[in-house]
Amino acid sequence: MSLKTELCGVTLNNPVMTASGTFGSGAEFSEFVDLNRLGAVVTKGVASVPWEGNPTPRVAETYGGMLNAVGLQNPGIDLFIERDIPFLTQFDTRIIVNVCGHSVPEYVEVVERLADQPVDLLEINISCPNVREGGIAFGQDARMVERITQEIKRHARQPVIMKLSPNVTDITETARAAEAGGADALSMINTLTGMKIDINRRSFVLANRTGGLSGPAIHPVAVRMVYESARAVDIPIIGMGGIRTAEDAIEMILAGATAVAVGTANFTNPGVTMEILAGIRSYMQEQQVGDIRELVGAVHE
Amino acid sequence: MDKGRERFEETAIIIRQEEIAEGIYSMWLHVDRIAEYARAGQFVSVYCNDGSRLLPRPISICEIDALDGAIRLVYRVAGKGTDEFSFLHTGQQLRVVGPLGNGFPQKRKKAFLIGGGIGIPPMLELARQLSCEKQIILGFRDELFLLDEFREQGKVYLATEDGSAGTKGNVLDAIRENGLSADIIYACGPRPMLGAVKGYAAERGIECWISMEERMACGIGACLACVCRSRERDAHTNVKNKRVCKDGPVFRAEEVEL
Numbered sequence: 354m355s356l357k358t359e360l361c362g363v364t365l366n367n368p369v370m371t372a373s374g375t376f377g378s379g380a381e382f383s384e385f386v387d388l389n390r391l392g393a394v395v396t397k398g399v400a401s402v403p404w405e406g407n408p409t410p411r412v413a414e415t416y417g418g419m420l421n422a423v424g425l426q427n428p429g430i431d432l433f434i435e436r437d438i439p440f441l442t443q444f445d446t447r448i449i450v451n452v453c454g455h456s457v458p459e460y461v462e463v464v465e466r467l468a469d470q471p472v473d474l475l476e477i478n479i480s481c482p483n484v485r486e487g488g489i490a491f492g493q494d495a496r497m498v499e500r501i502t503q504e505i506k507r508h509a510r511q512p513v514i515m516k517l518s519p520n521v522t523d524i525t526e527t528a529r530a531a532e533a534g535g536a537d538a539l540s541m542i543n544t545l546t547g548m549k550i551d552i553n554r555r556s557f558v559l560a561n562r563t564g565g566l567s568g569p570a571i572h573p574v575a576v577r578m579v580y581e582s583a584r585a586v587d588i589p590i591i592g593m594g595g596i597r598t599a600e601d602a603i604e605m606i607l608a609g610a611t612a613v614a615v616g617t618a619n620f621t622n623p624g625v626t627m628e629i630l631a632g633i634r635s636y637m638q639e640q641q642v643g644d645i646r647e648l649v650g651a652v653h654e
Numbered sequence: 655m656d657k658g659r660e661r662f663e664e665t666a667i668i669i670r671q672e673e674i675a676e677g678i679y680s681m682w683l684h685v686d687r688i689a690e691y692a693r694a695g696q697f698v699s700v701y702c703n704d705g706s707r708l709l710p711r712p713i714s715i716c717e718i719d720a721l722d723g724a725i726r727l728v729y730r731v732a733g734k735g736t737d738e739f740s741f742l743h744t745g746q747q748l749r750v751v752g753p754l755g756n757g758f759p760q761k762r763k764k765a766f767l768i769g770g771g772i773g774i775p776p777m778l779e780l781a782r783q784l785s786c787e788k789q790i791i792l793g794f795r796d797e798l799f800l801l802d803e804f805r806e807q808g809k810v811y812l813a814t815e816d817g818s819a820g821t822k823g824n825v826l827d828a829i830r831e832n833g834l835s836a837d838i839i840y841a842c843g844p845r846p847m848l849g850a851v852k853g854y855a856a857e858r859g860i861e862c863w864i865s866m867e868e869r870m871a872c873g874i875g876a877c878l879a880c881v882c883r884s885r886e887r888d889a890h891t892n893v894k895n896k897r898v899c900k901d902g903p904v905f906r907a908e909e910v911e912l
Contacts, residue, residue: 620708
């Protein structure tokens, strides 16, 4: 039985990876998870310079979900290259660096700094709902998505994954735009913009007022968007959004995802990625699936 | 993976639970290595059994019984998660990760142990472990709790908002009214109290350690939800932010902005 999968010429030991922003660069979770057993670690977004992020409270729980407005706090690319990449290279896992910026030149700067680094893939975050410039503003306009993708592809040494926003009318438009711009893969979905109000204080729970909704509550939306996009483009898709169990992960793969990323569920159970991996294995045994790649997009029409 | 490990995920069994004041619950949990490794001032992440509640509740450790493998949590019912915990009985289970955070440093100096409201519980284990001269100052809104336990550990001074016990006012009013002095301060409580204690310590040049609270998600330092503003650039975050769950919850008062 093989769980190996391939993304843009990069072989992953298995399709289970972490979703950006929920796992740091793996150091904190390494007490609960054997990083060698992850298909890839996707790092928290890193920018050209350190970002302080948003004021607190930055998170709020909702029914079956959570809102976050961390605002892409990050230590900047210099410290990231000095500390986080050497930490991750100790493990037998693929390294995917999530890149964020306020402007195209800022993304490009990070991409260029990573060119000679032992990084397998780049994931470009054009879909963060919690920062004013860059982020989602870039990810909601198909022409902009295509232009940014082209610009990043011109400078990137590693294959480029464009991370798409679900806060659009038709995800296939931005998916096609990224593909037209030369993206090697897509990842989806980032969080859905939400809001929570404290009725006793009559105030917003998050200091940022709005935040990104994640967790099991958004899983069906993610499955639908992965399915639609997989039919619209020919590049591989990394599926994420509310994956909590092996069943959720397999659903995403059947919808068309080549690999899956686990995010919010890491907060509910720090060792959940290992449980999901074990669950995928048992499913394959029960269903007599010899190769995980047989399942990609294998939902019956 | 166990080498050098200090944090553990365990299924805890409830030894007993009781309501010790209105909406304040005391729960003894049987745990294994968490009790063995825990220090005063650390906390645990407690996970809900209800699957709709995804985030762990960070709760400070009130007492540690390493010998019998037990910890005591004293918490206020503040929402649906803690409400769920309050209905649990002896023998039922809870998933717990810990011990988390840094805990209080322990120095042999004449000390103030200051607790306010639901910041009072973690001061109990500290009081038990500190062998130096100590004065315990507790601030309550109205109803008192944990008083007998604290009195076993040293002289206790009270402040209540309504004046129903001890000094009418806050913990600093109690310190002034009783003419107390100290060479080190350990404090946990609401933000305004911590701010006032920090100011008091700064004026007198007293070493001061405060335990902070913030909304958390992962609880282990990965997600950067629970940061507080710091005076200097933090070595880990590389900005003027510190992670309450990992770098704290206990900070030198002058390190953090309140």
